[in-house]
Amino acid sequence: MNNFEQDLIDEGIDKNLILFDENKEYITYIHQNKKRKYTNPEEKVQAMTFLKLILQYNYPVESIKQFEPVKMGSSTKEADIIVFNDIQCQSPYIIVECKKQDISDLEFRNAVEQAFSYATTELASYVWITSGLKDEYYQVPKERPRQRITISDIPQFGSKEIAVYKYVAGGQRGDKKYFDLIVIKQDELTQVFKQAHNALWGGGELNPSTAFDELDKLIFCKIWDEKNTPDGEPYKFQIYTKRNQKEEKDKNQKQSENERINQELAQRIYELYEEGRKKDPEVFKEDIRLSPEKIRAVVGYLEKYNLSETDLDSKGRAFETFMGSFFRGDFGQYFTPREIVKFIVDVLPINNNSFVLDTSCGSGGFLLHALDKVRKQADEKFKTNALKHHNYWHSFAEKNLFGIEINEQIARVAKMNMIIHDDGHTNVIAYDGLAPIEEASIKLEDNEENRDLKERLNKLAIKNQNKDFKPNHFDFIITNPPFGSTIKQTEKAYLHQYNLAYSGDSWLDLKPHRKGKESQSTEILFIEQAYNFLKDKGILAIVIPDGILTNSSLQYVRDNIEELYRILAVVSMPQTAFSHTGAGVKSSVLFLQKYSIEQTQKIKKFKENLQNKIKISQKYEDKMQDLDNLKKKEMKDLNNQYPSKEDKEQESYKEAKNAISIKYRKQITSLQDEMIEIYQQEKTRLFEEQGLDYDIFMAIAEDIGYDATGKPTGNNELDVITKELEKFIKGLV
Template identity: 50%
Template sequence: MNLIETGIQKKLIRIDTENGSITYIHQDVRRNYNNPEEKVQAETFLKLILHYNYPVVQIKQFVSVKKFSSTGEADIIVYEDKEHKKPYIVVECKSSDVSEFQFTEAEKQGCDYAVSEGAKFVWTAKGNKDSYFEIPTVRPAERVIIPDIPQFGVTSLAPYKYVKGGIKQDSSGNIQEPLVEYQKQKFFELETVTESELVKVFTQAHQVLWGGKRDESRAFDEFDKLIFCKIWDEKYKLNDKNKFVERNEGEPYQFQIFNNETAAQLLERIERLYEVGKEKDPEVFKENINLTAEEVREVVKYLQRINLNETDLDSKGKAFETFTGSYFRGSFGAFFTPRTIVSFIVESLPIDNESRVLDTSCGSGGFLLYALDKVRQQANSIYPKHKTDTKQALSHYNHWHDFAEKKLYGIEINEQIARIAKMNMIIHDDGHTNVIAKDGLLDETELQRINAEFKHNSFDFIITNPPFGSVVKQSMSAYLGLYKLGTKDTDWLNIKSTIESTVRESQNTEILFLEKCYKFLCPGGFLAIVIPDGILTNGSMQYVRDHLEDTFRIVAVVSMPQTAFTSNGAGVKSSVLFLRKHKVKTTEKISAQKQNIKAELRTNNKYVATIEKWEKEKNTEIKKLEVAANKKNPDATKKEIAEQIKDEKTKLQAAFTDKVNLLKDEMTEKYFATKQQTLDDYQIFMAIADDIDYDATGRKTGKNELPQIGKELYKFIQHIEQTED
């Protein structure tokens, strides 16, 4: 039961859903509940009664107040008496959507009303952010920032608001008694929030740091640092020796505003958290916090009440992904894999807590998080009583946390996006230390300098969506020659002497990632990769398909709709390719079979002799043309003769080329026909997904064919493992 439902039950408010109105029963005032500001007003009113224990008879709403030469209306005034003669607290309410400037103006207005009425405290609320002020009784009457307003019957201000074990409303709407209090002032526990509320808090807190003050990406980096501090503060207490230790019941959280404290002192406390956290996780952030004390204080006002660790994992994960996804699409033009596709890929594969899983282009960590969530769900099934049984709780935690910490890995070339992936993992508790900011196409020794676990031939599953269309140039990336697909082999139908493979001038990243994933996988490991359809269909990509045929058992091809990535900024038609890595002996066998087929075809069809014969015939005809032209004009030079026969010579060369190309086509057809008869045959799962729950604009369609395809594909993969092994 939430706050509004509790207020209805206790007959403090009444809501008419038909006409969208709310009635404050004690004052018998009816208002428009469809107004977002009214929702904040209602919740704040109920908090004064249910959380702060003020009698409803001492609260008055919509109070006419004189402000200098004009008249205004205070949203709520709390009085010290039932007769409403002694104003005590002025409350100003605003919609949660108002800007920072509008909120600041509301703070000023509330303080002006308090001075005019002679009230001692001001509370400015907008649902996802609160600010509290004390109005001194002596001049100058400058407002003083305080951590909270006093509760009913309390005369002294508490040193802070939030402690472990403080006031918390349970699922029935009852207010749990806090474990500690300060001179009768009861402290509050941190709140869990909804996905939508968290998205709004993240967005507006980020706006405090951006808002034209600095580059958007810098603002995002700084905001990430503060989230990092917030998460660590919820988990641990920082002791006098700058070590993280367990926080006892009744001890305050540090990521909040304290009484009698300047913004600089708050910043100093946050920086201590950050520095110690940085030592524990040096790969998360390498720079110091670069914000003003006032900026940090405003962000703290947004985040201090929220319990990020206790908020539902799925809700906060979606919230963070929604927030970061919209930001990075706008800031970098980058696009991330839609969740319906991510979910489909992860659910189609038999990943469990013993699997080593890698994403070679992990972006913000979507594939990693879904793999982690899959293992968490498995833990829920194995340990169904983990929420009530201590022994099961420990086993449940170890089941998924060991997977996150030791089996889940990611590589992301963009350092900023890599930090987002790390933060995403931290929010999900966690596995972030196995996400590295590097070019995933580098040699394994380069990657192992950061984390020794990035070994070739060691991963059971790779799930990834590599960047499309990016080009690696040999002149810029010396590692191109390390890849078979980064080199060019001599065409088997080339009759000239064999030429060694040469390094290509450039190669598309998605092609190189196919080979890199092969290198990372252990024999029998599975790769699920999003690729542009051109790799599957273009004639120029046959060498790529040949390489895949040599190195992988092709498991499935699932075609995505043209609009799959349109709403995320890309319009390339794509498919999800599922592959299983062959054992080395299998690859050697297939390669040898192909080479034998080619050699036999060249021999049996007298390929070289035929072309040499045709070339000799062509050269003979050209010689005849030269002799005839010379007889006709004996005084002509060689250059003049060549000019005279140029057209005829070109026709002969074209006819020769056409005959050779036709023969090559015939040989190629024979090769594919013979190869199909020679190589081991197996089934391939094929599917076309026309609807995946959203259209080209990103709007929901309500129809998603991928879950059903995924179920059938999962069965198919199980069948492969059971029979082909």
């Protein structure tokens, strides 16, 4: 229940219109002395509508009857509310049909038919159908055919005038009072978003993804209208009943009244959309692709609510909750569970001066939590100065928050998510987060073969999309890159600009070689791209599959991380962390702090010198040569035993040859394992001596607040880990 509704309830009690029992399970309508079960969802809508008729529309309680029998042929139905023209209740004036909030759009349409049939039977003049979240009003013609005529509102008591529109900024236009938009709470707004989406989806008329996209566009129009409508002017994002006088008089003669209303409403929405797009063309590049009837369905749900003034937490969580239920379906891979997002952001020392980037931002969860963190800081710093409070967090949202998302539709969702949170969307771009950052970062030999490639790469630069995406610029990168995707050199010309796109050379290879890989996993490349974006001592918090930490084939990646970053923390997530979003990969959160180039070079040089020293002291090359000589001798002896080509076709020769290869491969592996162990022991000792050694925060979270299906468990071990890791990082940075 929002504040507006609570005020109505309180006033209704004060004026002896209603009465509740002690547990608020039952409501009594005092004038009719009727007691009803208030815990029934439909009864709550009924009570609110009853109070609105008296306290907002000023109808006397004596002219209102509830639960009134209506004779329909041979059967008797019950009208929820009938407002009469007289206190003797002889002349029905308005029929009101009340439905529960979570009614479907089809059920609402059926309720319209039902109410209209009551009205024609009772010869009433008006019909009001309401679910609490959505209202529709109709005039009932006296003459046949009695077709419904849409109106913006029912008349006030004592007035025969039908208002052209219902909602005016500030609630007053000249001397005349109108309704202003109302602020709504999170649970109701979530329901409104869901109902509006379902009205578009229509059980299959649009696929859920398209319906979500179109709803985003209309929410954008709604917010734009609220922000740009001066006090005393009617909002455009609402249903009007008056013919547009600027139109040619005969233009709509062939249209029904409802068709005309829908067309004119759609035209106003198109105009709002174009106005918004002129200022911010990157948010929505496509036109609205909805029929006037579908536009009206959504406007019916949203028109009376003030999204701009609704508390940021409420509308943000409402959109996130609604969005989350959608993303867990077809777009689950773009949704990082709130518990993980909150954990990562909470442990980092982000403030309003920090530059924050998500290189694969999905729906914008990390960015929004960073914004929320800074807004809470403003709450603490500026409790009485509203202007300083707003500037503190809004400047951060507008200038310091950045996101990249390769999927254009999801990027648009992220922007809308930011708009609903009152901006920050300007620096969210729909682009490939692994593309070169800027031209200067692309280094190729200047030859004819590479010139065309260089030109293509320069055009791909992220900086071309937004000049504020700079290398060595960001304080924090917080991201959950897509797992399992690969980048192929044949598809992305930029792949070999990455060091991690080359096969790792082992320091134990006698003939080192650097060979470009044909493909590389995106989660690996994002580790290097984050390094390019971060400033020195900047922090990367990234969700990674555990294979990066454990697979022997990815040792070169771990070596690269060791040279580029200080490892601050590794926090293991449960196997089920992403199961409910459609991903079952075991993962961890890695916290890394970027080294300066000088520090990286120092570590590389140290490791290289140590490796060479160990190879010399252990006579590694001599031992490898000895093994090679012994292998060659055994192979020579074997070949002497099987001199002819036919002999070498024998199974016994093949088995003996394979046995020799396995024997020496094992000996080489054993020797190399011994060398690696010596190296690791010596490296650890020398790192400690030279001040290169450091503590790493390690934690395992087995329960992070939900199970494999996403159902809450009532326990979240990340809460405890957050406190400890936050202290650990704060002590270092």
